[in-house]
Amino acid sequence: MTDTAHASxxxxxxxxxxxxxxxxxxxxxxRKDNSLKERLVTLGRLGRKHREEFWALNDINLSINAGTTIxxxxxxxxxxxxxxxVIGGIIGPSSGTVATRGRIAALLELGAGFxxxxxxxxxxxxxxxxxxxxxxETDEKFDQILLFAGIGDFIDTQVxxxxxxxxVRLAFAVAVHTDPxxxxxxxxxxxxxxxxxxxxxxxxxxxQQEGRTIVLVTHSLGQVQEFCDRAILLERGNVAFDGPPxxxxxxxxxxxxxxxxxxxxxVAVVTGVESTAAPHITAVCVGTxxxxxxxxxxxxxxxxxxxxxxVTIAATEALSSWMLGIQxxxxxxxxxxxxxxxxxxxxxxELLGEVTVTTTLSNPMFGExxxxxxxxxxxxxxxxxxxxxxxxxxxxxxxxxxxGTLFADAxxxxxxx
Numbered sequence: 001m002t003d004t005a006h007a008s009x010x011x012x013x014x015x016x017x018x019x020x021x022x023x024x025x026x027x028x029x030x031r032k033d034n035s036l037k038e039r040l041v042t043l044g045r046l047g048r049k050h051r052e053e054f055w056a057l058n059d060i061n062l063s064i065n066a067g068t069t070i071x072x073x074x075x076x077x078x079x080x081x082x083x084x085x086v087i088g089g090i091i092g093p094s095s096g097t098v099a100t101r102g103r104i105a106a107l108l109e110l111g112a113g114f115x116x117x118x119x120x121x122x123x124x125x126x127x128x129x130x131x132x133x134x135x136x137e138t139d140e141k142f143d144q145i146l147l148f149a150g151i152g153d154f155i156d157t158q159v160x161x162x163x164x165x166x167x168v169r170l171a172f173a174v175a176v177h178t179d180p181x182x183x184x185x186x187x188x189x190x191x192x193x194x195x196x197x198x199x200x201x202x203x204x205x206x207x208q209q210e211g212r213t214i215v216l217v218t219h220s221l222g223q224v225q226e227f228c229d230r231a232i233l234l235e236r237g238n239v240a241f242d243g244p245p246x247x248x249x250x251x252x253x254x255x256x257x258x259x260x261x262x263x264x265x266x267v268a269v270v271t272g273v274e275s276t277a278a279p280h281i282t283a284v285c286v287g288t289x290x291x292x293x294x295x296x297x298x299x300x301x302x303x304x305x306x307x308x309x310x311v312t313i314a315a316t317e318a319l320s321s322w323m324l325g326i327q328x329x330x331x332x333x334x335x336x337x338x339x340x341x342x343x344x345x346x347x348x349x350e351l352l353g354e355v356t357v358t359t360t361l362s363n364p365m366f367g368e369x370x371x372x373x374x375x376x377x378x379x380x381x382x383x384x385x386x387x388x389x390x391x392x393x394x395x396x397x398x399x400x401x402x403x404g405t406l407f408a409d410a411x412x413x414x415x416x417x
Contacts, residue, residue: 018182018213019064019087024096026057026082056082058237067211071224071245073252074234080217081186087215088184102181103132107171116160120151120170123159131178141177149173169196176203183207186217221249250395253331253370257393279315279351284375284391303398303407307361311375312354319351321380326359329372336405367407368398
């Protein structure tokens, strides 16, 4: 059940709880007989064979205090959007309770709450009414809503003719002008153009300063670290982690990497790809000098500390002239560093049997986050003989005095006239 009247009381001096989720589970029934004919054929005792239960949420317990910004992160299908809809009262839980306090504005999937045959103007009044505003209140704020949305004369056009960006502009404008106590945002900020995204993020910052509560579903882990006081990591409908964003984001990236490796292994089994072709890369390890990481282990290093990248190559046929290249990428797939034995004028021995080549990076000032290592064995004519992507990963920690791909121990000076 959902109770929109009251959330739990808290101790004196602590912000009140505005959302309390207790033992919430949500079950969906997936039908395998999609057409009416199939459903008629499978009606009766055979019908159950064509239905499958899917638990999107499993016994979720959490509470949210007023004035906090919460990031919900996880894979697609982990239950993030379902949890947001349950909190917003869009759908009810199969079991458990949700208690909320205050006015809630929800920005869910594209176009949710808009009637396609109504104009933008009519949808503004309809949505504002659903969110608890009177017609007079909407009249007073209509010009602000229209100015924020920036859709001009399209306000009197049926919304079924709107682009996805126009949908989001108008929906966000209505939601933030209804004076909500709790704002629920589900990934819609990824749709608008860059200028509008900045406007939305500025509004979220203003809401934070005003002490409003925000629950944000996003795949932008940078936004989670920048805006959120707390992050909740969902995995298959369960809470896998609930705590500071700087701890939740690495946990999520580790989970992504584990799943990627599992998928690659499954593909190799299905396709029958052999990993013993000559030459081939058998291991890539990242560590610090004197503290090498074992294959499969993930090192954590401080920005500026020397890093060793060891690549082991094996060949059953002799290769007299060859090169080794490594590239380090950030979580967005952008190359942040690359080098090769040819660039370093390193003479490599004849490749026969097994050879390990270690590249030492002196004083690399990587910014905080996870990084991945690619490696390539290249023939003298430039032909790639063996490539491995994301063969190893490592985490970089910094004193958190700056953000970005590059860390620098910066200082500021001020001069006054």
